[in-house]
Amino acid sequence: MSAAPLYKPAPRDPARSFQDMILTLHDFWSAEAGCVILQPYDMRMGAGTFHTATTLRALGPEPWNAAFVQPCRRPTDGRYGENPNRLQHYYQYQVILKPSPSDIQELYLKSLSAIGIDPLAHDIRFVEDDWESPTLGAWGLGWEVWCDGMEVTQFTYFQQMGGFDCKPVAGELTYGLERLAMYIQSVDNVYDLAFNASGVSYGDVFLENERQMSKWNFEVADTDALFDLFAKAEAECRNALSAGVPIAAYEQAVEASHVFNLLQARGVISVQERASYMGRVRDLARSSCEAYAQKMTPEWEAKYPEWSLV
């Protein structure tokens, strides 16, 4: 029996392939920061920050380094596939490093150079941008990172999550993958991006999806059913909370948040109602984070005797 031919992967080519850029980032964060490379959370959400690997893991004293791609859904940003820069579904690349390492900025800049951005050819800047998510009871300080004037990454030191001080503080990096790729590949239209190096474009993969989903988000989605879904998610979140399973509760909060975004896109929530719905989502998310932190606290305190939740 002859041995199977030895497999040798082709070198990554982030300048010509969207997926190679992602794979390069995976390679980089796996090797340089010992990150676990996770897969996307299997739910519809508005931002990578909602992934439990970010929100819930930002709580508590235990170190946690993770990197993952998260598809994000922003129904109101849909443009029926007609705008070269705006999508109702796009990708974020999230890195969460807890506690924030002292060389986190250097690591980040190195990751940019790994995907082909030379900081002497391109003007990289850290511009103040503080982050706040009332929905998650969270805030942090940091920057938006500019590359030749374009915001390519959100860089945040989490200070609070779920209303609790982060102890320790986590550093969160959120790369806008399509924007970065458009930059690296020098294309002006997102649908022209090379998805891989074998001739498949981003448009081949997603253009029809954008058309149909924009139509559904704005025109088709049954609003009665959405209101119903919202109410059910809210009720289920409470149910899970009272049963002591806050992760399940948190998922329902994420669900409610997305359904609310769909209702917004359908234009059926008035200005006055909007604040009330946002308050309800906030209440669910915060309660879930709080319940999670409280449930985990005995375990955390046992491992870290110096540590306390508040």
Place this chain on the structure above:
Amino acid sequence: MADFLLELRCEEIPARMQPKAKEDLARLFADALAKAGLPVGEIETFATPRRLALIAKDLPLATEAVSEETKGPKVGAPPQALEGFLRKVGLTAEQLVERDGVYFAVVEKPGRDTAAVLAETIPAIIRAFPWPKSMRWGEASLSTESLRWVRPLSGIIALLDGAVVPCEIDGIASGRTTMGHRFHHSGPVAIADAGSYIETLRAAHVVVHFSERCKLIRDGAAKVAAEAGLTLVADEGLVIENAGLTEWPVPLLGRFDEAFLDVPPEVIQLTARVNQKYFVCQTPDGNLANAFVCTANIDAIDPAVVVDGNRKVLAARLSDARFFWEQDQKTSLADHAQKLARITFHEKLGTVANKVERVAKLARWLCEEGIVAGDPDLAEQAARLCKADLVTEMVGEFPELQGLMGGYYAAKEGLPQEVAEAIRDHYKPVGQGDDVPTAPVTVAVSLADKLDTLVSFFAINETPTGSKDPFALRRATLGTLGLGLTNLNQLPVERIAEAVIEIWLESILYEPHAITQTLSGSDLSPGKHDPEYVLSGAYENDLRDGIQSLKEFTTDFFADRLKVQQREAGVRHDLIDAVFALGGEDDLVRLLARVHALQAFVTTEDGTNLLAGYKRAANILKKENYPVTPAQAGAQNDGAELGSGLRRNDDGAVELSYTPEPAEKALIDALDAAAPRAAQAVADERFADAMAALATLRAPIDRFFEEVTVNDADANKRAARLALLARFRDAVHRVADFSRIEG
């Protein structure tokens, strides 16, 4: 003597915080030195995105020895007092010094090395630093007690006379190394001493002087614009912001697609400035050019690459702006205005649509009443559309373009020019120094908008107190005054307030409302109120009283702001008081005209002397406790006001029971002539004439005091002469309350 260098290096400090951080560092450092007894000499501070630094020149190497003396109890005071004092100062009784029967604690403090003082000072400054927002980071943040800084602090340089001042805070030890430019220099940079700091960093591609970076940006941006045949639109705010974002600023000029110039220039400028921090340029004929200037933080390998990247971002932003511009025009302003019904103006005052309805009615009324010389139809039309742009996409994106965009959209729709201008300018004047509109339709809409806001908020008891003015009512008042005094012959605020209330009452005819609740002082909420009360005359009365006091409050509020405004403009406050004390006048334009006439009069010789005569008469009357008729503007004399002892005959002349002395007779005659003349002149708003009439009294009153004894033995004569003085005083009071005038 030695120079000291402190550098606090951290991750990128927000640009907007750097100028203040420099000041704070200098202040904290100077305070700490002074506290330690070190003389504070020249202090220079530096800020870049990645460092905050300070150089203090000519510090002594040690502090001087000081002797600190604390006063204690008297000798022979109770032992508890002495014991307490000893505890406080930490000495024994034998160590106290006695002087003049009092104990003193004297502590000799030897001089200390400056380096030791600094080693304590640096961590204290870091801990006390007043960043607007600060954060925790890293492993130490496992505890919330860990160090806070604006962004993670990564290094400290502390050099006194070239030697490291050793100190440490949260594991960061002081040294002499720093970092150069993030991309143009790699590896640490060692600093020899304070004197070489600036140049050593310059060699590492860091311009450490904030003001030098400002100059590089200001001059460099102007230069690249000039090279392209354009003029830079100067923007000092952008200069400072870009200086806070760069250590090695390099202004670069780029071009954007000319097609974007269809979008209003204000929109392009705002998009470039707010979102991208770019300057814009003008062509030689003064129009906006299709060019921008961005400020890079590197000497790029190929600047064209950086410019092209920035161009793309701006293009994406401008296409959003153009999308908004085109999208907004697909709907007429009138249709946009429909959506205002969804926006709450104030929880007790209804929606913006409700407000627009009232403003439209008031703008029409102002024109119809002749208060503003504008066309009532145009004023109403403009008022109905003036808030419509609040629901447009463009104003949603750039709220500061409110008004302006409405003006553009109105012009694009082909509405009359007066209407478009009124929509554009109706928020003006926004503050001191802002242009005051003069176009009549604009004046009507702007006044109506502000006055409706003021009276409505007053009606629900939302009035500014102290420094709290959440609805900017003082600003609206000043705006109203600016509009009125610049443009109008009259500004009768009480009448206008009444009109606002009438418009309110029409709009809420059959419903209990926050307005009527507050005005009537009754709880009208469903189930709470007694239906009979509402139907009764008592409610009507309560409401009427409430409206009356609201009108008075509004007039007083305006009068107060006018006083403040005039005082700031340099008008004598006693003259303002003298006119305002008369009351009974709600027309601010007239009040002010009277103040100005009075000011002109009292500075003449006649004015000064008449004032002296008035004061003398008033003093005599005061001594006699003679009743004072309240000063009142322009009231006509009649028989009843002659006072006791004076009577008029059938011809209207004053009748006396004795033959008056010539000087007395002369004053009576002068008053008979002058008093009605002055009163009539005031009534006719001829204030200079009123003053001239008063001036004729000056010689007779002087002569009267010279020749006539008021305090005559004959009670009749005495009474008649007092009454005559009272008549004189009252005649003067028709024009102004002279008792308030100083001098």
